[in-house]
Amino acid sequence: MSEAMLRIAALNVDYGRCIDDDRLEDWPGFFTQHAHYRITTADNHARGWPAGVIHATSRAMLQDRVSATRQASVYESQRYRHVIGLPAVTELASVDPALRAWRAETGFMVARIMRDGRTELFATGRYLDRIEQHDERLAFAERIVVCDSPVIDTLLVLPL
Amino acid sequence: MSEAMLRIAALNVDYGRCIDDDRLEDWPGFFTQHAHYRITTADNHARGWPAGVIHATSRAMLQDRVSATRQASVYESQRYRHVIGLPAVTELASVDPALRAWRAETGFMVARIMRDGRTELFATGRYLDRIEQHDERLAFAERIVVCDSPVIDTLLVLPL
Amino acid sequence: MSEAMLRIAALNVDYGRCIDDDRLEDWPGFFTQHAHYRITTADNHARGWPAGVIHATSRAMLQDRVSATRQASVYESQRYRHVIGLPAVTELASVDPALRAWRAETGFMVARIMRDGRTELFATGRYLDRIEQHDERLAFAERIVVCDSPVIDTLLVLPL
Numbered sequence: 001m002s003e004a005m006l007r008i009a010a011l012n013v014d015y016g017r018c019i020d021d022d023r024l025e026d027w028p029g030f031f032t033q034h035a036h037y038r039i040t041t042a043d044n045h046a047r048g049w050p051a052g053v054i055h056a057t058s059r060a061m062l063q064d065r066v067s068a069t070r071q072a073s074v075y076e077s078q079r080y081r082h083v084i085g086l087p088a089v090t091e092l093a094s095v096d097p098a099l100r101a102w103r104a105e106t107g108f109m110v111a112r113i114m115r116d117g118r119t120e121l122f123a124t125g126r127y128l129d130r131i132e133q134h135d136e137r138l139a140f141a142e143r144i145v146v147c148d149s150p151v152i153d154t155l156l157v158l159p160l
Numbered sequence: 161m162s163e164a165m166l167r168i169a170a171l172n173v174d175y176g177r178c179i180d181d182d183r184l185e186d187w188p189g190f191f192t193q194h195a196h197y198r199i200t201t202a203d204n205h206a207r208g209w210p211a212g213v214i215h216a217t218s219r220a221m222l223q224d225r226v227s228a229t230r231q232a233s234v235y236e237s238q239r240y241r242h243v244i245g246l247p248a249v250t251e252l253a254s255v256d257p258a259l260r261a262w263r264a265e266t267g268f269m270v271a272r273i274m275r276d277g278r279t280e281l282f283a284t285g286r287y288l289d290r291i292e293q294h295d296e297r298l299a300f301a302e303r304i305v306v307c308d309s310p311v312i313d314t315l316l317v318l319p320l
Numbered sequence: 321m322s323e324a325m326l327r328i329a330a331l332n333v334d335y336g337r338c339i340d341d342d343r344l345e346d347w348p349g350f351f352t353q354h355a356h357y358r359i360t361t362a363d364n365h366a367r368g369w370p371a372g373v374i375h376a377t378s379r380a381m382l383q384d385r386v387s388a389t390r391q392a393s394v395y396e397s398q399r400y401r402h403v404i405g406l407p408a409v410t411e412l413a414s415v416d417p418a419l420r421a422w423r424a425e426t427g428f429m430v431a432r433i434m435r436d437g438r439t440e441l442f443a444t445g446r447y448l449d450r451i452e453q454h455d456e457r458l459a460f461a462e463r464i465v466v467c468d469s470p471v472i473d474t475l476l477v478l479p480l
Contacts, residue, residue: 002166006322013406016427020446020468042239079362079468081444083405083429085243086173107176109243109271111429111444117471119441121279124241124271126180148180148239151277162326202399245403246333267336269403269431281439284401284431286340308340308399311437 008087008104008131011138016082016108019158024069027159028062032132032141035059039145039160041152042125052144053152054159065159072157080122080158081111092130100133101141110160123160124148168247168264168291171298176242176268179319184229187319188222192292192301195219199305199320201312202285212304213312214319225319232317240282240318241271252290260293261301270320283320284308328407328424328451331458336402336428339479344389347479348382352452352461355379359465359480361472362445372464373472374479385479392477400442400478401431412450420453421461430480443480444468 011030018026031037038052056062087104094101105128112122130142145160171190178186191197198212216222247264254261265288272282290302305320331350338346351357358372376382407424414421425448432442450462465480 002163002170003322005166005170006325009406010322010325010408013408013427016405017408017425017446020427081427081429081468083243083403083427085176086169088170088173088177105177107173107180107241107243109241109269109429111441111468113444113468115470117469119444119469121271121281121441124273124279126177148241148271148273149277149279150275162323162330165326165330243403245336246329248330248333248337265337267333267340267401267403269401269429281431281441284433284439286337308401308431308433309437309439310435 004091004102005087005089007138008089008102008106008129009084011131012084012087012106012127016084019160020079020081022079024066024158027066028059030140031059031062031143032134032139033059035062035140036142036144037062037140037159038143039147039152039156041147041150043150045144045146053156062159069157077115078157079113080160081113082108083110084108084127087127087129102129102131104129104131108160123152125160164251164262165247165249167298168249168262168266168289169244171291172244172247172266172287176244180239180241182239184226184318187226188219190300191219191222191303192294192299193219195222195300196302196304197222197300197319198303199307199312199316201307201310203310205304205306213316222319229317237275238317239273240320241273242268243270244268244287247287247289262289262291264289264291268320283312285320324411324422325407325409327458328409328422328426328449329404331451332404332407332426332447336404340399340401342399344386344478347386348379350460351379351382351463352454352459353379355382355460356462356464357382357460357479358463359467359472359476361467361470363470365464365466373476382479389477397435398477399433400480401433402428403430404428404447407447407449422449422451424449424451428480443472445480 039054040052085107087106092101110123125147128144197216199214200212245267247266252261270283285307288304357376359374360372405427407426412421430443445467448464
């Protein structure tokens with residue numbers, strides 16, 4: 001259990017650094033090929049509403065999003081800094097012992113730093129994940145980013 | 161040592177999620193029956209003043225507080241998000257090997273998210289804990305929440 | 321690997337507590353005798369500019385800085401609270417098995433709490449470290465504090 005907790009914690013560290021270090025092209029590589037990725041609000045999630053501000057159902061869609069982000073003019077004006085807590089982890093039963101999988105839930109805070117130095121707490125929330133192990137590597141088969149705020153900033157250009 | 165650090169880190173994760181997920185009725189369950197829980201300021205703590213903004217000396221008092229919170233009108237207007245660091249841990253000597261106990265000290269930040277989306281860094285500080293193991297479970301026998309700010313927000317409705 | 325990650329995480333916890341608890345005189349003890357310590361911005365770091373807002377090349381220089389801080393009038397008006405993520409760690413090859421060393425990279429957020437209670441997200445960034453083990457103890461041989469903001473607050477009196 002705590003071995004999985006640490007491995008998933010390390011995965012989250014790498015995930016956050018990838019975004020914060022502006023290596024967005026590597027970001028889809030954290031997901032499985034048919035992964036679901038969604039950013040939504042706590043209110044909408046509690047109501048069971050599937051719609052999200054961002055909704056992707058494959059790694060290819062995430063790659064498209066990165067390309068679009070690189071072309072957005074607002075893009076260079078900001079950076080993010082993730083601080084991610086430790087995950088609460090449950091291993092999922094599997095018929096195939098070679099395919100391990102877990103549910104994880106992890107709180108986060110993201111700061112946004114503008115070009116003029118303004119630093120603000122930009123987003124808080126939790127990651128609801130299904131994580132799979134393929135060939136010793138962990139990847140997100142599902143990552144739902146549940147933001148605490150009912151209002152998601154329209155300047156959401158980088159992934160959370 | 162690092163096994164205790166991880167177990168206490170996992171306890172803190174569960175503690176923060178319980179509050180942030182609005183499962184307040186579960187919150188007293190993190191404490192022993194005769195636990196002390198106190199929220200105070202760094203200044204008052206340094207002076208040795210025992211008074212706190214909130215001061216409970218049993219789990220039953222914490223349950224009463226949850227009931228009062230549920231009735232407060234201000235309650236639904238806000239949520240918290242905890243990000244809790246790793247604990248610094250010292251095991252306490254015990255005559256009874258079945259009763260293990262530790263001192264732990266852990267930094268935290270709590271964001272408050274209002275209904276209109278305003279998100280702010282609400283409280284920072286450290287947890288000073290005495291943690292006991294009963295039947296393989298860890299619980300707080302004492303949790304002193306030492307807030308860095310000399311001014312504790314009067315809108316402190318949820319526990320820290 | 322995850323043993324080193326945990327040891328370095330614990331080192332970072334102790335480092336942050338030392339500053340946040342106002343035990344500045346202990347702070348130089350986290351560094352080797354000839355350690356390099358530098359605070360710089362992400363922009364300057366990316367350009368390879370060596371200059372930093374603060375730049376020390378020995379533990380003695382860090383001790384001098386602490387003495388100067390203790391004499392600064394602005395000093396008592398603020399406290400910090402560090403929340404430090406988990407490190408991404410790479411062990412460095414060494415000819416001497418008794419001298420282990422690692423590179424580590426770790427995200428952080430620091431809040432500043434003023435005497436009147438104002439709490440703000442003061443600095444975010446990452447630590448780029450070279451860490452050495454001497455006599456079972458870990459110490460920073462190099463710590464570059466890369467702040468995300470291009471503007472480093474002129475009120476930077478405490479170390480990051």
